[in-house]
Amino acid sequence: MLFLPELLKDWPCTVFGGEFRINVNGVSECSSRVQEGFIFVARKGGRMDGLEHIKEAIENGAVAIVVDRATLQVDSINVPIIQVPNCQKFLAYASAQFANNPSKRLTMIAVTGTNGKTTVTHLIGQLLQKLGIQAAVIGTTGCWIDGVKVEADIPEMTSLPAEFLHPLLATCEQRGVSHIILEASSIGLASGRLDACDLDIGILLNIGLDHYEEHGGKQAYIEAKKQLISMVNTMIVNEEDPLCMQMIEGATVPITYFGEHKIADKIAPNLNIPFPGYYNRLNLFAAMSALILLGYRIEELIPHIASLRLPEGRLQRLERDGVTVYIDYAHTPDALQAVLQTLCGVCYGKLITVFGCGGERDKGKRKEMGELAVYYSSNVFVTSDNPRNEDPSAIIADILVGFGGDCSAIEVVPNRKNAIRQAIFSAAPGDIVLIAGKGHEKTQHTAEGIFPFSDFDEAKQALTEKTYIDIKDLNKG
CATH class of the missing domain: 3.40.1390.10 (MurE/MurF, N-terminal domain)
Structure with a gap:
């Protein structure tokens, strides 16, 4: 009171x-x-x-x-x-x-970027936990304290509105948490949700194509992300992203850089990183940079790297009878390209991709994501993502423009459950199926309402039901 x-x-x-x-x-x-x-x-x-x-x-x-x-x-x-x-x-x-200003007493780390926010926040949280520090991760997948999801009355948003965020910070503090790692979305920054937070460290990962229409254009989106620089005591910036480097020009806070050479040349060359892909290496280096800025030595971090795990819905893996399925949240062109490139490097059979694009979101990225999917994949199943109040067929039509005409490798299956099943049923041993766009999400947003839906659960069920016919048996017949 x-x-x-x-x-x-x-x-x-x-x-x-x-x-x-x-x-x-x-x-x-x-x-x-x-x-x-x-x-x-x-x-x-x-x-x-x-x-x-x-x-x-x-x-x-x-x-x-x-x-x-x-x-x-x-x-x-x-x-x-x-x-x-x-x-x-x-x-x-x-x-x-x-809430009695809990952020003034907590160590606060905010992570922004078009892609990788959830991964980096969770990697920082895991590293802190392994070092004996009680930490909370707040973002797209909810609130996690020491790796355990907390049941809280909060909306499913990347950056929580202030009236939810500060009471949650107070709850974390009451539970003994000393470090908070949170995702800072462009919408959250632009709408002032983090304005009253005392932020110690900010991390700028990358700038790609997303949310342009919601902000009124690319520059407005960049300016929203850029706000974080003036809100923190120190910044960690990806030196390999030209836009990130432009954004920090004239910054008055101390800047630390991360990239392949900033940390890679200081660690053992045979370091066992437990997840694939160039961008996941960068995500790891961003997380390690935060720990180093907090005062930890690289030598203290290395023993814990091999046991790190990606968060739910980020290259989440299922496998049965030689068919491997990955569920990933990739819903931007940069993210989709990154995961497709990563899987191409480990796929010895066909790479089959299932994806769609969200409704009432940037239409400009749909064609580009279509181009990327068909470039890297042997087969593509185009389906619905979260169409919201937009006509799913119109979204799919926008994606199909990226395929440049008729293509036998493309199949349109608007029902996402059916698309996942058909993709998995079509896979042979050695093939990889990528289901992209929704990742950890447990619902699908349509004009008719919000319904339970999990890519992971649907993929798991389809793998269970999939049967193989032994060609030798057919020949015997």
Whole structure:
């Protein structure tokens, strides 16, 4: 509980009407989450306007309303109206205050980049755990403390809204966690979800094609990522990504670089890295760089490298009767190319790819992902990903443009379950099936609703049902 004037004393605002000298218990931008004694932040979002939900918020117990526009008619509202310059920033500030600012006492590491955020955060968490440090990883796959997923009332988002994030940080602190590693998405940075976090280390992995349309273009996307540089005490940057190097020009915080030569030449040449691929090596080096910046020596890290594991849905492997299936979250051109290149290097038979593209997301990447899939794969099954409210056939049509006309190696199977089954049933011993795009996800978003769906479970079932006919037996017949 906080005294409202005390909460607002350091925040620029103007207060209209209602009783101002009151105690408040919490803050939310969602009217349905408002409880007795809460402040309701009536923020204007991309699809909804909080002003339309003030009545519901007051009915649920809101004792004050925060706005950042002067268009609100206050005559009919009997609680104080607090006008601030920016609702998003106020929400982050107030959320931190109500949680007693846990980020000030925790060691906070934020990882951004188009690809690899989940992998790098989990690798850092694993390394810290092996070194006896209690750490929490927060991001796309939820919240994990010491490698165990925590059941928490939080949305499935890469970067949590501030009203969820700060209470979760407080919970982690209460459970003895000292280090937090979190994913910082471009949307999360642009919308101010991390504004009130005291961040110690930031990591910039790469910049690729994703979320351009949501930000209004490539440069706006880059500027959103770039915000992290001004929010941290020190940065770790991929020296092998030209855009990353451009982004840090003029940075006023200390910069540490990672890449093949920054760490590779300092470790044993026969180091056993337990997962394949150039980009996973870079992800590992980014994670090791964070540990080195925290004061650990490379010699302390090397004994633990072989036991590291990729997170769920990242090159997650299944195998039966000589057929190998990989489930991977690759949903951008860069990520898809990286995983296809990696699997080409270990595939001795056919490489069969199952993928689609998400609806209501960047349409520009669909054609490019189609081109990459057919270039690297022997066969491609084009299917639905999370079409959301977009017509799945229109998404598939955009992908097919990348194939450049008729191609016998391409098969369109809109139903994702059927596409996975057909791909696996078509595979012979020595073949690899890649199921790309959804990775760890347990649901599929369609215009009809959100339904349970797991690529891993569907692949496992298909492998179980797959049968092989011995050619010798056929010949005998």
